[in-house]
Amino acid sequence: MAAGRRIFRIGTGAGFAADRLDAAIDLARRGELDVLVLECLGERTVAFAHRDRLADPRRGYNHLLDRRMCALLPVCQASGTTIITNMGAANPRAAAERTHEIARDLGISGLRIACIEGDDVSGLVSADQHFMDEPGTIATIQHQIVGMNAYLGADAIVPALDTGADVVIGGRLADPSMYLAPLMRHFGWKNNDVDSLASGTLVGHLMECGMQITGGYFADPGIKDVPDLARCGYPIAEVSENGSAVITKLPGTGGCVTEATVKEQLLYEVHDPAKYLTPDVTADFSHVQIKDHGDDRVQVSNAAGQPRPDHLKVTVGFDAGVLAEAGVSYAGPSASARGRLAAEIVESRLKSVHRLKSDIRIDLIGAGSLFATAGKVSPDSEDVRLHVATRTANREEAELLLWEVEALLCCGPAGGGGFRGVITPAIMTKSVLIDRAIVRPTFETLET
């Protein structure tokens, strides 16, 4: 590989399944990007997608795929930007076929869409497999398995890029690997060049949550103010051959990139900063250098690496029935006292009259909820909301919970109003390890 290859520009156009689109279109249009990554999967998103797929074999991919592809395919084709995404979720093939259809409908010709499969490892994991970080095996879980997916690394993505794919769609592609793969290809980084792999992984880790590094999830009025958060821009990484990178964003967008936004993201969901495991490398972020150049440009460098793990992480999803939630509000003098009385009534009726077996939790929003277990409650609020919740495999229990909370309107304390109740699907996920030698990613290309 020739020395001094040009700076490579990667942008993030989604950092989670429900992320914004307008800022992604702006970035694709003005960002002069080599690659746009749409990271749309969390641990549990895949399991929910498996449920969708079980209900309809044509579904099981990101709900916003149509909107995203309709808007971004023409812009990215015009700018020569490759799209890499895990929007395929539990059904990458259907996602790729749908993208192909959208491209044809838009009259885009010569588009190469690579579909990566092989992350679905159902059948390759035995029921006596132990969980990664808790006691138990798959066989000890009473719920039905909906799907299991291995985290695929850059080695699953690079071959698809090698064939000149314009769009790469996979399922459980590991978040940072979607950034590392095009960097390995552009700079010719090899599998044993662990410091470069760690540097690319650092870029991916910082970028994968989208606006969490450009001022999103950061603002705290008066002490950490962020300009124009309503029009926050997605991040851009300008990566150099030596692995250092400048994190920035488009001029004219809201948000900010500062030393502080980068620091918060550096250790987001990281445990030991010296051992961040991905399918590609064991990355050491503990000596990372951060240099704020001002004007929303922050340079990061000095990640180090050790070889990648021999095993891949697998997320196993189980159907855990439903989550039932219902609430009623109380306001004015004695609101908290009336809310507490309502809580006692609901608890008593669910347990003694209906004999609910599942655990129930009752919160008084406004007087103590998120921090209730931590011991932080404010006893005298003038605006509280009773919130009652359970997880259950028995839908009858869920419906009873909603009914009892609604019944408070006539049978509970004075002045209660604003009943709402919802029952939503619940899933449970567990992690196991799989020998990477038996996971065989493949790809197939569709052309328009």
Add this chain to the structure above:
Amino acid sequence: MSPIHRNERNLVRDIAHARAGDKGNTSNVNVWVYDSADFELLKRNLTVERIKREFPQLVRGNVSRYVIEHLHGLNFVMHDALEGGVNASLNLDSHGKSWSYLILGLALES
């Protein structure tokens, strides 16, 4: 620099900022001082023992503290600290995203 005046600093929030993340039933909160001169104060105030002492009902497992000396930050890894985690917790915030403000809400003691 923190915009909070030196004489008006009562909480960890007045000298530091933080972000929380979750993996299963484990929460991690990274905490960074605005001004490197406050790092020793932060380290004195946020110890493993203090975290366990402040939230015994919530933080039930082991707590580790990683010190990132040159960036003036701490990373707390709190096991069995998410009421079962996003799979099982009935807390409205089943990810414990707000745990960053549990830490930032602690008083500066020394």
